[in-house]
Amino acid sequence: MFDAFLFAGLPYAAVLICIVGVIYRFRKLPFGITPRSTQFLEHGKLRWAAAPWHIAIIPILIAHILAFVFPALWQTLLASQVLLVTLEMVGIALGVTACIGIAIMLTRKVIAGRLQAITGFKTITVLSLLFVQVLLGVLTAINHRWGGLWYSSTLAPYLWSMIKLQPDLGYVTALPFIVKMHIVGGFLIILLIPFTRLIHMFAVPYEYLYRLPQRVVWARPQSLAMNSNAVRMIDARRSFIKSAVAMGVGGTLLSFGVADKMVRFFGKPEIEPEEETALLATRLKRLKMTAEEKELELERRSKDYILIARLSELNDKKGKYFIDYEMHPALAFMFADGFPLLISAKCTHLGCTVGSELDANGKILCPCHVSYFDVKTGEPNPGAPAKARLPHLGWVIKDNDNNIVAHQKPGSSPEGSFDRKRADQYRLFIARQYQPESV
Numbered sequence: 237m238f239d240a241f242l243f244a245g246l247p248y249a250a251v252l253i254c255i256v257g258v259i260y261r262f263r264k265l266p267f268g269i270t271p272r273s274t275q276f277l278e279h280g281k282l283r284w285a286a287a288p289w290h291i292a293i294i295p296i297l298i299a300h301i302l303a304f305v306f307p308a309l310w311q312t313l314l315a316s317q318v319l320l321v322t323l324e325m326v327g328i329a330l331g332v333t334a335c336i337g338i339a340i341m342l343t344r345k346v347i348a349g350r351l352q353a354i355t356g357f358k359t360i361t362v363l364s365l366l367f368v369q370v371l372l373g374v375l376t377a378i379n380h381r382w383g384g385l386w387y388s389s390t391l392a393p394y395l396w397s398m399i400k401l402q403p404d405l406g407y408v409t410a411l412p413f414i415v416k417m418h419i420v421g422g423f424l425i426i427l428l429i430p431f432t433r434l435i436h437m438f439a440v441p442y443e444y445l446y447r448l449p450q451r452v453v454w455a456r457p458q459s460l461a462m463n464s465n466a467v468r469m470i471d472a473r474r475s476f477i478k479s480a481v482a483m484g485v486g487g488t489l490l491s492f493g494v495a496d497k498m499v500r501f502f503g504k505p506e507i508e509p510e511e512e513t514a515l516l517a518t519r520l521k522r523l524k525m526t527a528e529e530k531e532l533e534l535e536r537r538s539k540d541y542i543l544i545a546r547l548s549e550l551n552d553k554k555g556k557y558f559i560d561y562e563m564h565p566a567l568a569f570m571f572a573d574g575f576p577l578l579i580s581a582k583c584t585h586l587g588c589t590v591g592s593e594l595d596a597n598g599k600i601l602c603p604c605h606v607s608y609f610d611v612k613t614g615e616p617n618p619g620a621p622a623k624a625r626l627p628h629l630g631w632v633i634k635d636n637d638n639n640i641v642a643h644q645k646p647g648s649s650p651e652g653s654f655d656r657k658r659a660d661q662y663r664l665f666i667a668r669q670y671q672p673e674s675v
């Protein structure tokens with residue numbers, strides 16, 4: 237219920253309020269959408285706050301948006317390990333820079349005497365929220381590596397489900413606490429945009445980059461001499477901003493390092509009619525395959541029992557993978573006590589598939605961020621990134637005449653008996669009525 241509020245109610249309310257509020261302010265209070273400049277009251281610290289903050293936060297936001305809008309392209313790009321590591325390092329460096337920038341901004345507002353007079357509660361709240369939000373982002377990146385990858389496979393589908401008005405909270409409810417806080421923080425910031433100086437992000441003076449220079453022409457030679465330095469500074473600043481923008485754009489493309497892939501992705505190559513026919517046939521085949529897969533999934537879900545393996549195929553060293561009713565991976569073991577053990581193989585951290593081999597301590601490893609799960613209890617090791625245990629699944633054993641000879645409901649002890657020496661005569665199933673126990 238609380239998750240539904242945080243990840244469905246709050247986002248919709250935040251976006252709606254933001255859109256209505258921004259339109260209202262643009263229409264009714266057009267002169268109030270830029271932040272009040274405080275440069276003339278204090279400029280020493282501002283230089284070390286505003287520039288790093290804006291230089292760092294803009295590419296971070298762009299990366300978040302790109303991964304959300306083009307998740308497939310994003311994943312294709314990050315299939316390159318070099319690119320993934322580069323993105324991870326650049327992202328963390330930018331996050332730290334943004335953190336420092338916003339921290340200086342906040343401190344400046346609190347300690348600079350002349351600013352205190354015009355700094356209100358709203359400003360402090362927004363700056364504090366931004367600081368916490370960026371800090372959470374950095375901590376997420378450090379604690380849950382390869383965010384570039386899992387963001388596009390967990391958060392992007394979640395956000396798209398929200399846009400389609402069919403919120404699928406399954407993508408986010410199992411995420412680590414810190415990631416959840418980062419998501420909630422993002423929506424809180426969206427909510428605050430129309431009420432705070434954050435609205436200035438919609439009033440960026442882009443024309444500054446290309447409009448003709450405007451200069452004060454000093455009539456008196458003394459004034460001209462006095463202000464020539466200022467004129468040079470303005471020109472230098474304009475050139476700096478232009479170069480920074482150009483370098484930012486160029487650097488982004490270069491760091492992607494796959495401009496050719498992008499061209500191929502977006503470009504429409506000239507193709508012959510025969511090639512087009514072949515392409516359409518391939519697409520049709522793929523569509524049919526997708527439809528068949530969906531049909532298979534539905535058919536599978538409607539079955540009372542799904543076969544996993546013959547008992548003779550299972551052992552206590554290496555689990556056998558199978559797909560459960562939810563179309564998630566799971567593992568089947570056979571232990572010395574003579575009963576099977578079925579456990580979900582979908583890591584409760586960020587959803588990777590855990591390994592199938594048991595180590596000497598009876599644990600299976602999730603290789604993504606190194607969590608070890610005890611298969612008997614499902615519990616992760618203390619300090620692991622995963623905090624929730626892997627759920628066990630119920631099962632039934634049938635003999636060759638299709639009679640159920642043993643079964644186990646999730647969370648209770650096995651019942652029934654069978655001849656263990658004739659393991660090849662028995663088949664193991666998951667049963668629709670024995671869905672995984674809740675964790």
Ligand code: FES
Nearest residue numbers: 583585586602605
């Ligand atoms: S997905 Fe991160 S530990 Fe498994």
